[in-house]
Amino acid sequence: MDMIEVSGLVKSYGPIQAVKDIQFRVKKGEVVGFLGPNGAGKSTTMKIITGSMAPSGGSVRVAGFDVFEEPLEVKRRIGYLPENPPVYGEMTVESYLRFVARLKGISGERVSKQVEKSIEKTDLGSVRKRLIQNLSKGFRQRVGIAQALVSDPEVLILDEPTSGLDPRQVAEVRALIQELKGEHTIILSTHILPEVQTMCERIIIINRGRIVAEDSLAGLSNRMAGSVNVRIRVARPGPALEQALRAVPGVVTVVVADSGYSLQMSGEDQAVEAIAESVVHSKAGLLELRREVVDLEEIFLKLTTSEESQTPGSVP
Amino acid sequence: MRSVLVLSGKDLRNLFHSPLFYGIAGLCSIVWSGLFFAALYDFAHASNMSSMRGQGEGASLHFVVFARHISLVNLFMIFAVSAMSMRLFSDEKRNQTMALLLTSPVSATQITLGKFVAGLVAAWALVALSFLYPASLRSFTAFDWGPLIASYIGLFLITGCYVTIGMFASSLTENTVLSVVMSLIFNVMLWFVGAFSDTAHNPVLDKVFAQLNVGSHFVNFIKGTISVSSLTFFVSVIALMTFLTQRVVESNRWR
Numbered sequence A: 001m002d003m004i005e006v007s008g009l010v011k012s013y014g015p016i017q018a019v020k021d022i023q024f025r026v027k028k029g030e031v032v033g034f035l036g037p038n039g040a041g042k043s044t045t046m047k048i049i050t051g052s053m054a055p056s057g058g059s060v061r062v063a064g065f066d067v068f069e070e071p072l073e074v075k076r077r078i079g080y081l082p083e084n085p086p087v088y089g090e091m092t093v094e095s096y097l098r099f100v101a102r103l104k105g106i107s108g109e110r111v112s113k114q115v116e117k118s119i120e121k122t123d124l125g126s127v128r129k130r131l132i133q134n135l136s137k138g139f140r141q142r143v144g145i146a147q148a149l150v151s152d153p154e155v156l157i158l159d160e161p162t163s164g165l166d167p168r169q170v171a172e173v174r175a176l177i178q179e180l181k182g183e184h185t186i187i188l189s190t191h192i193l194p195e196v197q198t199m200c201e202r203i204i205i206i207n208r209g210r211i212v213a214e215d216s217l218a219g220l221s222n223r224m225a226g227s228v229n230v231r232i233r234v235a236r237p238g239p240a241l242e243q244a245l246r247a248v249p250g251v252v253t254v255v256v257a258d259s260g261y262s263l264q265m266s267g268e269d270q271a272v273e274a275i276a277e278s279v280v281h282s283k284a285g286l287l288e289l290r291r292e293v294v295d296l297e298e299i300f301l302k303l304t305t306s307e308e309s310q311t312p313g314s315v316p
Numbered sequence B: 001m002r003s004v005l006v007l008s009g010k011d012l013r014n015l016f017h018s019p020l021f022y023g024i025a026g027l028c029s030i031v032w033s034g035l036f037f038a039a040l041y042d043f044a045h046a047s048n049m050s051s052m053r054g055q056g057e058g059a060s061l062h063f064v065v066f067a068r069h070i071s072l073v074n075l076f077m078i079f080a081v082s083a084m085s086m087r088l089f090s091d092e093k094r095n096q097t098m099a100l101l102l103t104s105p106v107s108a109t110q111i112t113l114g115k116f117v118a119g120l121v122a123a124w125a126l127v128a129l130s131f132l133y134p135a136s137l138r139s140f141t142a143f144d145w146g147p148l149i150a151s152y153i154g155l156f157l158i159t160g161c162y163v164t165i166g167m168f169a170s171s172l173t174e175n176t177v178l179s180v181v182m183s184l185i186f187n188v189m190l191w192f193v194g195a196f197s198d199t200a201h202n203p204v205l206d207k208v209f210a211q212l213n214v215g216s217h218f219v220n221f222i223k224g225t226i227s228v229s230s231l232t233f234f235v236s237v238i239a240l241m242t243f244l245t246q247r248v249v250e251s252n253r254w255r
Helices: A042-051 A070-078 A093-103 A108-121 A137-149 A167-180 A195-198 A216-222 A239-247 A269-281 A294-309 B002-016 B019-052 B061-085 B087-094 B096-103 B108-139 B147-171 B176-198 B203-211 B214-222 B227-253
Strands: A002-013 A016-027 A031-034 A055-060 A080-082 A157-160 A185-190 A202-208 A211-215 A228-234 A251-257 A260-265 A287-294
Touching: A002 A042, A002 A185, A016 A042, A016 A185, A016 A202, A016 A211, A031 A042, A031 A195, A042 A055, A042 A157, A042 A185, A070 A080, A070 A195, A070 A211, A080 A137, A093 A108, A093 A137, A093 B002, A093 B096, A108 A137, A108 A167, A137 A157, A137 A167, A167 A185, A167 A294, A185 A195, A202 A216, A202 A294, A211 A216, A228 A269, A239 A251, A239 A260, A239 A269, A260 A269, A269 A287, B002 B019, B002 B087, B019 B061, B019 B108, B061 B087, B061 B108, B061 B147, B061 B176, B061 B214, B087 B096, B087 B108, B087 B147, B087 B176, B108 B147, B108 B227, B147 B176, B147 B214, B147 B227, B176 B203, B176 B214, B214 B227
Parallel strands: A031 A185, A031 A202, A080 A157, A157 A185
Antiparallel strands: A002 A016, A002 A055, A202 A211, A228 A260, A228 A287, A251 A260
16 A cells, blocks of 8 residues: 655745656655755655645645645644754653644543653653753754654654764664664655665655656666676686677676776676676686675766756756 | 644743743833832822812722723733744744644644634733732722723733734744834734824725724723724734734745
8 A cells, every 4th residue: 555645746936846746656664765965855845745835736645645635634644853853942852742742633641651652762761851952962853753753653754864963873863763664654865875775675866856766775776777887807817708798798898907807787687697607608717706786875976967967957 | 622722732831931921020010010009199199189179089090090000001011912922933933843833733723723822821811910900909998890890801802912913923934033023013003003093084084094093992991881893893803813823824834
């Protein structure tokens, strides 16, 4: 079942189109990473999904409810952490969470239970009686996450959950999101690559208001033309072998590297098999054949920069 | 209804936990005490004089002491309510907690009503405080409750107007200083709309402006008359400003 369905989403701020025809689906229990440079339209898309912003066009359905037609039903099912945690400095952590729980429509007797649960999950027990304004950035961010969790929503939308945290806090927040996997459908946005690599099952790369790629991490690496590299180390390199490698279908370039070759290919497993065969056939003495997975950073740079050069500042 | 109470409860708790309310209430009571005493002194002096001249009871307690006190409270409420209502929406925007309200299962109307109730309770708490002054005189002398209670109904209504005007100003900006200034200007403007009643030189317009004269409606209450037109006037201002605020809150979604 699709928990979130976004189709043909458009949002304009005056003459500037921040989101141009975005379309994707998220299945129940999936963790999806929204990746893109700053200003790509991630936050705008998330705000529209939460119902706090009306789109200029297109539709969004959450758990079968249209965000536009039945915003209250959608909001009941969503926990949202904006870029800046929406906390009241003059409240204590506990009273703040109680307020949010009631605001989200949790009935009287369940409020305490839900607050306890979210405090426990976000490990805020030690600061529960402290004023939020006296807490560090890391704790405030956790209070923000606790706030999103307190109504036990089906969908969690986290806008840059680790921004501004120190490395240890980043690790803690990531671990927390790992724990939440499975219980909730999660969309999280970030411009930090390792984050999606560690947390997300599926990645949606957005640039300039458009989706430029959408796949699982492995699929994304595979799908990119020329993104699969094969490195070969042989005992007796020579021009004959180089010729033979170039002749293998699927090989794009052959570069002579130290005591071997680096092949860029268009990404089929059969090609790898054919390479191995031809090396063995030429009796060059195969020492190593290694498939190099291109890391996300390269894909990301490639996608976002090539998109930029194709559509230079297109304002419709 | 529950969401409205949850929202206003939060605002009230934060207001009553902050020094702002007590500061305002304290300052108001200092001034009120001094001037109430001065009014009483004047009244005592005037009644002494009239009884010495054999002119009967002379001045009325209601008009010499209470009406003066009530106008003074009214003047203070313009400033006090502006100072208290500035935070209603501006703070939510500045702290970026507006996102929380807008993504919670509450409508723009509920958000607005929550803020309205919070502002009203806080402002009425101050008005109730000012009621202690005239009420305390009851242990020294007998007076008619009627006109005093009518005046206070008027005072409650006009503070309601200030609250909604302050709330509207607050919804327009995230800058609290700007919000206070706007609220003060709007409140003062409310008092001066009626001033046009003699300048229009048009019988219909003159009547319209006369009906918009806050002063004359308020004086009705002070005189002890609760007229339907005055009641309608104040309730309409409150309803109009609440409606406008609701539109501004709703428009957050469209920006």
